[in-house]
Amino acid sequence: MDTLKKFELMEKIVRELEDLQHSQQAIIQKIGKIEVDNIELGDKKLDQDLPDMHQRVADNLDAIVDILAYFAEKTQNFGNKNNVDALKEQQAIDEVTGH
Secondary structure (H helix, E strand, O other): OOHHHHHHHHHHHHHHHHHHHHHHHHHHHHHHHHHHHHHHHOOHHHHHHHHHHHHHHHHHHHHHHHHHHHHHHHHHHHHHHOOHHHHHHHHHHHHHHOO
């Protein structure tokens, strides 16, 4: 895999991790809304299970945030080390000139 393709794949993974982070945040919000609604309803099964579910999703979110920070930094460092901006410029020139 050439350097530019590797960098683009790394950027794609960063975007997917960001999407995953947003999805987990949305799930936490939805669980929280159900917990609030259940305060009025008082269903014992929901009282029992929702806090654990909330904690597991929060733990997953923490793991996603950590891996996203690590991989975003790794991607940025890879791009800087390999002068990806110059590679992108050269690729654009090659596409225009037909090389």
